[in-house]
Amino acid sequence: MATDFLLELGTEEIPAKFSPGAMTQLEEQARKRLAELRLPFAEVKIFATPRRLALLVMGLEEMQDDLSMEVKGPAVKAAYDVNGAPTKAAQGFARGQGVSVEELFVQELNGVPYVFARKLETGLETRALLPQLAKDLINALHFPKPMRWADLDFHFARPIRWIVALYGTEVVPFEFVGLESGRTSRGHRTLATEAVLLEQPFDYIEDLRKAFVIVDPNERRAEIQAQIKHLAESVGGEVPEDDELLDEVIHLVEYPTALLGEVAPKYMELPDAVITTPMREHQRYFPVRAFNGKLLPYFITVRNGDAFALDKVKAGNEKVLKARLEDAVFYYKEDQKVSLAELVPKLGKIVYHERLGTVEQRVERLRGLSRFMADKLEFAGAEKEVIDRTAFLAKADLVTLMVSDFPELQGIMGADYASASGEKPEVCQGILEHYQPRFTGDELPLSEPGRVVSLADKLDAIVGAFSIGIQPTGSQDPYALRRQAQGVVAILLDSGWNLSLTELWQESYRALTVQGTSPLPIQDILPLLQDFFYQRLRFVLQEQGLRYDTVVAALALGSDQLNRALRRAQVLSEKREEEAFVSYAQAYTRCFNLTKKEPAQALNPSMLVDATEIALANGISIRRERFDQAISIGDFAQGYELAAELVPLIEALFQAVMIMVEDADLRVARLALLSQCVEMLGCLGDLSILA
Numbered sequence: 001m002a003t004d005f006l007l008e009l010g011t012e013e014i015p016a017k018f019s020p021g022a023m024t025q026l027e028e029q030a031r032k033r034l035a036e037l038r039l040p041f042a043e044v045k046i047f048a049t050p051r052r053l054a055l056l057v058m059g060l061e062e063m064q065d066d067l068s069m070e071v072k073g074p075a076v077k078a079a080y081d082v083n084g085a086p087t088k089a090a091q092g093f094a095r096g097q098g099v100s101v102e103e104l105f106v107q108e109l110n111g112v113p114y115v116f117a118r119k120l121e122t123g124l125e126t127r128a129l130l131p132q133l134a135k136d137l138i139n140a141l142h143f144p145k146p147m148r149w150a151d152l153d154f155h156f157a158r159p160i161r162w163i164v165a166l167y168g169t170e171v172v173p174f175e176f177v178g179l180e181s182g183r184t185s186r187g188h189r190t191l192a193t194e195a196v197l198l199e200q201p202f203d204y205i206e207d208l209r210k211a212f213v214i215v216d217p218n219e220r221r222a223e224i225q226a227q228i229k230h231l232a233e234s235v236g237g238e239v240p241e242d243d244e245l246l247d248e249v250i251h252l253v254e255y256p257t258a259l260l261g262e263v264a265p266k267y268m269e270l271p272d273a274v275i276t277t278p279m280r281e282h283q284r285y286f287p288v289r290a291f292n293g294k295l296l297p298y299f300i301t302v303r304n305g306d307a308f309a310l311d312k313v314k315a316g317n318e319k320v321l322k323a324r325l326e327d328a329v330f331y332y333k334e335d336q337k338v339s340l341a342e343l344v345p346k347l348g349k350i351v352y353h354e355r356l357g358t359v360e361q362r363v364e365r366l367r368g369l370s371r372f373m374a375d376k377l378e379f380a381g382a383e384k385e386v387i388d389r390t391a392f393l394a395k396a397d398l399v400t401l402m403v404s405d406f407p408e409l410q411g412i413m414g415a416d417y418a419s420a421s422g423e424k425p426e427v428c429q430g431i432l433e434h435y436q437p438r439f440t441g442d443e444l445p446l447s448e449p450g451r452v453v454s455l456a457d458k459l460d461a462i463v464g465a466f467s468i469g470i471q472p473t474g475s476q477d478p479y480a481l482r483r484q485a486q487g488v489v490a491i492l493l494d495s496g497w498n499l500s501l502t503e504l505w506q507e508s509y510r511a512l513t514v515q516g517t518s519p520l521p522i523q524d525i526l527p528l529l530q531d532f533f534y535q536r537l538r539f540v541l542q543e544q545g546l547r548y549d550t551v552v553a554a555l556a557l558g559s560d561q562l563n564r565a566l567r568r569a570q571v572l573s574e575k576r577e578e579e580a581f582v583s584y585a586q587a588y589t590r591c592f593n594l595t596k597k598e599p600a601q602a603l604n605p606s607m608l609v610d611a612t613e614i615a616l617a618n619g620i621s622i623r624r625e626r627f628d629q630a631i632s633i634g635d636f637a638q639g640y641e642l643a644a645e646l647v648p649l650i651e652a653l654f655q656a657v658m659i660m661v662e663d664a665d666l667r668v669a670r671l672a673l674l675s676q677c678v679e680m681l682g683c684l685g686d687l688s689i690l691a
Contacts, residue, residue: 002042002061003168005126006201007134008054010162010186016251018143018157019048019217029140030055037129038065047205047215049254050304051189054215055137056201060167064123071097076106076113090115127167131174131181134165138176152177162186169200187211188255191305212255212306220250227258228286228300235260237288237296242280249284253304261285261318263297267325270332273412274402278324281408285321331401339421340414344392346399355468357515359395362460365511367391369456372507376499383448390430390449391456393418397431411435437487444494451491455504458484463508466528467519485536492562493540498634501560505529534559541566546573553685564634571636572684580644585690587650588681591674592688594659598671607669612656616649620676631683643680650677 014022023046030044034057042059073079079090086094086101094101097117104115138156146155154177165172165181174181185196185208192211198204205215214220224246232239249256267275272295279285285299301317303310348360356362370391374384397403397414415432419425426449433450434457436443445451462481465471472481492499509522519525537559541551546569554569575581608614623642630638659670681687 002040002059004166004201005057005060005130005172006054006164006166006198006204007137007172008052008162008164008185008204009138009160010052010164011156011160012158013050014048014053014157014251015145016050016248019050019053019251020247022053022141022143022157023048023217025141026053026055026137029137030057033133033136034060037133038067038123039126039129040065048217048251049213049215050252051186051254052213052215053141054164054204056204058201060126062126064126064129066123067121069119069121070107071117071119072109073097073104073115073117076115079104079115093117127170127172130165130167130172134172134174134181135176150178164198166198166201185211187213188305191255214255217250220253220256221246224249224253224256224258224302227256227302231258231260231300232288232298235288235296235298237290237298239286239288239300242286245280245284245286249302252284253302255305257303257305257307257310258300259303259310259314259317260288261299261301261314261321263299263318263325264322265297267322267329268295268297270325270328271412271416273409274328274332274406275325277406277408278328279321281406282324283317283321285317327405328402331405335400335402335413335417336420340393340396340417340423341421343396343399347395350398353464353468356464356512356517359398361515363392363395365460365508365515366394366453366456368511369460369504369508370452373452373455373499373504376503377452377497379448386424386426386430387449387452389423389427390434391453393423393427394431394434394453394457437490439483440486444491451495455488455491458488459504459508460511462488462532463505463525463529464512466525466532467509467512467517469520471528471532481532482536485533486540489533489536489540489562493566496563498561498563501529501533501562502526530559537562537565541569546570549689549691550576550685553687553689556686556689557682567634568636568684571640574637575640575684576690580647583651584644584647584681585687587647588678588687590654591650591677591681592686595671595675595678598675600675601668601672603672603676604665604669607665608673609666610653610657612649612653613670613673616646616653616677617673619646619649620673620680623680627680627683636684639680639683643683646677646680 027044027046034041040061041057043057045056045058047054047056073093074089079087079093081087090104091101093115094104094117097119099117099119104117106113107116108114141156143157146157147159148155149159160177160179162184163176163179163181164183164185165174166183171183172181183198185198186192187194187196187208188211192213196207196211198207208215214223228239263275275295276287279287279299283301285301288296288298288300290296299321303313344363345360347363348358350359351357352359352362367388370387371384374387379387393414394411395414397410397417400413400417402413403410411432411434415428418428418431426447429447430445430449430453433445433447434453436445436450436454445454461479461484465479465481470479477483505526506522509519509525512519534555538551538555542548550573551569554572555565557565557568559565576585603617605614605617608617623645627639627642630636630642657670659667659674661667661670
C-alpha cells in the first residue's frame, strides 16, 4: 500500500537567493535516488520558506520493486567440456549467483555464446531504506556560500535546527548533525510560539498554515501578487512585472502581508531611477506607477507577518526610505556643481586593474577603439564627434557621490548629469546605453553612439582580461566576460554591422600595448578569443532555432564577421529542407572526400580530356564571376543557386570518368577541378558535417 513521505529541514534564515537552487537540487536528487532504489511513487513536491526546506513524496510504495537481472558468465566453450558437462568455471559462476548449474542458460553476445544466470532480487521494505535516503538527500545539497557551525565538519546554507521525517504516521528514525529526526516542526518565528506536531505528511501544508507559514512558494507568489495588485489599484496605479524582485521577496517571507507606503512630494523631483533604485535594490520595495508609466509617490513592501501594528511598520519603512532619498537629494545637488567633463581627470585615481591601468587610461582606450569602429563604418564627421564625446564621458559618473553610493545607477546618472551639463542629446543617450545589455534579455543600445561605445567597452574588458591571462573556466567567470561577449554578439547581429572581430581584437590589444601594459603575445590570445566568441555565436544561433549541425557547418567557414556567418547559417537551414539539397550535398561530399587530403593545385584546363570534365570546367568559368560577386556582398542564397547549377555536371563527370587515374597530370587536373566545386558548393559551410 502506498503512503506519503515527508522530510523537512528546519534552519536559521536561508538567504533568499539560495532557495530556488536548493529546491531544484532536492527535487532532482529525490527523483534520481528513488529511481535508483526502485521505489515507485505518485508525485514529488518541494517546499521552501526562509526557515525550512521540505520534500513531500506522495504515494510512495511500501516495498521496493523486485529486480530481475540476467548476469553474464563465462563463454560456453569455457563453461562446458566436450561432453557437455559443466566445468568448474560454470559451477563457480552458478554458485556465486546463488543458482544451480541446471538453471544457467545460453545467450549470444556479439556472435559469441555465453552462459547467463537469471537472478531475482526481492525488494526491501521502504521504511528500511528511508533513513539512509534522507541522509543522502541532505548531503547532496550544495550552496554558493555554505557555512559550518559548532564543531561540525558538515556544511549547509545555514545551521539546521530541526528535522522532520515521517512515512505515513510513523517517524523515520535517524540522526544527523547531532539532531534526532521526529515529527515536531515550527511555525512562524513570532506568530506561532508553540511547536507544530505533525501526525502525517498529508497534513503538512495545512498544519503549517495554521502556524502562520505558507510552505508553498507558488502559493506565496499568488498571494503577494494579489495583495500588490489590490494596493496599487487603490491609489490608481500598478506595479510593473518584476520577476527577479518578486522571486526574491517570495523567499524572504513565510506569511506575507503587503503594505502601501508613501514617498514625500519633494523627493519626486529626483530622476525616476534615483527613487526606484534604493526602493528596489536596497529595500526590496515595489515602485508604483500610473497606467501611463509615470512614477507615483508610493511603494509597496511585503511584511513577514500579519496585519498587526501595520501602521507602525509602514512608518518605519517610510523612514528608512526617506533617509535613503535624503542622501540622494544631497548627492544630486553636489554632483551637479561641476560639469561631467570636469570629473574625467578624477578617473585617474581609480584603478581599473593593477595590470590594466586606471579608469582614465581605459577611457582613452575606449575612445581609440570607438574611433576605429567609426572609421570602419564610414560614419560622417559629426557622428564621429558624438561617438568620441560619448566615449570620453561614459565613465565620468563613476566618481560622483550618487554612483559611489548607488553603483546600480552608473550610466543612468552619467546621462542625467551630461544633460544637465549641456551635452548633446545623442551623447546623453549614448552614455545611458553604453552599459547595455547589462544582463541576458536586457534591451540593446539603439543609438549608434550607444552601440559603438558599448562594443568598445565590452571588447576592451574582454581583450584586456585575456591579455593578462584571465579567462572564464568552467562555471567560474568573476569578470562576467561571457555576458559581455554575449552582448558584443547581440549588438553586432542587431546592428547588421560587418565588422571584423579579429581587427577589433587587434586594435584593442594595440591600445593596451601603447599604454605600456605587459600583455601576453597576441598570437597566444587570438586563438583563445576566436574560440571564446565562436562558442557565444554558436549559442545565439542555436537559440534562434537553428540545428546544431547546421550551425557548426556554417561556422566552419569562419565566424569573424558575425552577420555573414548568421546569414550563411540561415540560408543553409532553409536550403537543406529542399528536396534538391540531397543531391547537392552528395555532390559536395564526393568532391570533398576526394580532395581533402590532396594539396591545393591550380587548374590547368588544357589537361582535361573528357567532354564531361570540360563541360564542368566551362560551367564553373561561366558562373564564377557572378558567384564571387554574390558571396562578396553576402547574397548566399544567390551563390547557392549558382553552385547548384553545377550538380548535374558533377554527377555526369563521376559517371563518365575515374578521378584517381594513373596519369599524374590528369589526376592533378581533375582534383583541381573538384576543388573548385568544393569551394563553390561549400559556400554555405562544410556540408560533410551535416547529419
